[in-house]
Amino acid sequence: MSAPLANVPVHLVTGFLGSGKSTLIRRLIEQKPDGERWAVVINEFGRVGIDQAMFAERDDLVVKGLPGGCLCCQLAFVLQASLVNLLHRHRPDRLIIEPSGLGHPAGLLDVLRGEGFDGVLDVRDIIALLDPRRLDDSRARHHETFLDQLAMADGVALTMTDLATPDQLKAAQSWLSDFWPVKRWIAEAPHGALPLSRLLESRRHAGSTGAASSAHQAARPAAATLMLEGVELREPEPGRPLREEGASLGHATLGWRWHAADLFELDRVTRLLGELPANLRVKGVLHTADGWKLYNRADGTVSLTGTAWRRDSRLELIGEAGHLPDAKVLELELAGCLANR
Numbered sequence: 488m489s490a491p492l493a494n495v496p497v498h499l500v501t502g503f504l505g506s507g508k509s510t511l512i513r514r515l516i517e518q519k520p521d522g523e524r525w526a527v528v529i530n531e532f533g534r535v536g537i538d539q540a541m542f543a544e545r546d547d548l549v550v551k552g553l554p555g556g557c558l559c560c561q562l563a564f565v566l567q568a569s570l571v572n573l574l575h576r577h578r579p580d581r582l583i584i585e586p587s588g589l590g591h592p593a594g595l596l597d598v599l600r601g602e603g604f605d606g607v608l609d610v611r612d613i614i615a616l617l618d619p620r621r622l623d624d625s626r627a628r629h630h631e632t633f634l635d636q637l638a639m640a641d642g643v644a645l646t647m648t649d650l651a652t653p654d655q656l657k658a659a660q661s662w663l664s665d666f667w668p669v670k671r672w673i674a675e676a677p678h679g680a681l682p683l684s685r686l687l688e689s690r691r692h693a694g695s696t697g698a699a700s701s702a703h704q705a706a707r708p709a710a711a712t713l714m715l716e717g718v719e720l721r722e723p724e725p726g727r728p729l730r731e732e733g734a735s736l737g738h739a740t741l742g743w744r745w746h747a748a749d750l751f752e753l754d755r756v757t758r759l760l761g762e763l764p765a766n767l768r769v770k771g772v773l774h775t776a777d778g779w780k781l782y783n784r785a786d787g788t789v790s791l792t793g794t795a796w797r798r799d800s801r802l803e804l805i806g807e808a809g810h811l812p813d814a815k816v817l818e819l820e821l822a823g824c825l826a827n828r
Contacts, residue, residue, distance in 0.1 A: 492574055494609040497582045497599060498686055501636045502616030503627070504588035504768050504805060505785025507646040509538045510679035511616060512583055516548060518683035526579035528553060528569070532587040533803040534731035535742035540772040540781060540796035549577045567598055574607065581686070582608070588768075589736050591632050592639045596692075612671065612689035614681075615640030619651040619659035620786065632736075638666060641692055642685065644676040650788060668694075723799060725749060730818065734808050741811050742803040743818065745774075749800060749825055753777045756824040757791065760784065763804070763812065771802035776826050 502508050512527060519525055526549040529538045536554035544550075551573055553565060573579070586595055592613055599610050615637050621627045628634075637643065643663055648656060656675075663673055671690070674681065723729045725746040733740045753775040760769055760782065769784040772794055781794040782802075802821070804811055 489578065492578060492607050495574070495579060495582055495607060496686070496689070497584065497608045497610045498689065499592060499595065499610070499613045500583060500585050500616065501590065501592055501613065501640065502588060502646075503618075503621065503630075503633050503636065504532075506588065506616040506618050506621075507676075507679050507785075508585045508588070508616055509541050511644060511646065511676055511681055512585060512679075513541055514679040515583070515681060515683060515686065516542070519547070520683075523547065523580040524549070524577065525581045525583065526551065526573055526577055528566070528573070528582070528584045530554075530566075530585060530587045530590060531803075532589050532733075532735075532738065533740040533742050533805055534733050535740075535744055535801045535803045537770050537772055537801050537803050538585070540794050540801070543795040549573065549579065566595075567601070567603065570598075571603070589632060589738060591635055593635070610692045612641035612685070613639055613692050613694075614642050614644055614685070616644050616646050616676070617659060617663070618647040618786065619645055619655040620647060622659055622662060623655065637663070639694060640670065641689070641694070642672040642674070643670055644674055644681050644685075646676050646679060647786075647788075648675045648677045722746075728818070728821075730814060732814065737808055738805060739808045739811050740803060740805050741814055741817075742801065743821065745800040747774055747797060747799050748827075749774065750827045751775045751800065751824050752826045753780065756821070757782065757789075759820055759824055761789070764806070764810070766806060766810070768805040769803070771800070772796045773800045773802070 500508050500512055509529065516525065524547050527542065528551045531538055531554040534554050536552045539550050539552040542548065542550045551569060553569060584595070586592065596610065599608050617637065645656065645659060660673060663670060674685065721729060723744050723746045725748045728743045728745045731742045751773050756773060763769060765787050771782045773780050773782060779794050779796055781792050783790045
């Protein structure tokens, strides 16, 4: 019989929408010590679930996607059940959790420090990601969840530094220096590159859990029923995509999943996505005539890379409630981008 798990290091990687959390985690995995098995839990506000497509399958890595809401409120019950199952089946040496960009760490810490995980999980440094360019938007500086994510963090990784100006980088460092308590560390992480030592040498998160924002607290009463039936996604049929929509915390999501046999024309679909409003967060994994591609657009910056994902094509749009495009119109336009329509 296996010995009971004890003090499994847990690392929370938080950050607002588009700050590069999945990229940073992937770069950390590239540095994983031989002989360690890691588990990564990825929470996406959208209902489709795309970020897990960034991770190739391997024996020493378990990736669990939890789409369709926020771990700290709407999916707290799902998270607890998923963690019990994951720990029992895979017995990881280290656990990394990526909350939704709209997630609040306080509610998540309540789960991880709850009675069911006492002595089993050891919550280490909370790492918050910050794109220095976001501070140019006055709305970000006053966004409750955005500020709480940074306030609760033990360390801050400055991402997208290759796209930020020296003045933006200096302003971000100065702004962070005013937080109390003082951050244990602030480090630049260009292209998501953060030294593994930030995990291996991390200390126990000693801060109190604090309180989630009023918006998150209001969302908690629905937690017992919301999305419990939606964790296992239905399979789409060829030529008949499944649409998923949701709204909470002042934001809305719109997404689709297509059968793996549906084939997109790469130039046509990227042109269509590029014409969407610039303030939308857009990400997708698409089977194209040029192979399987991972599409990612955040704050106007687009990346297109290859992916090992082969299960189905997925697309997700996230924006402020009331500002998403018409679902039926966009679905028809996307159908026009299929090579085998």
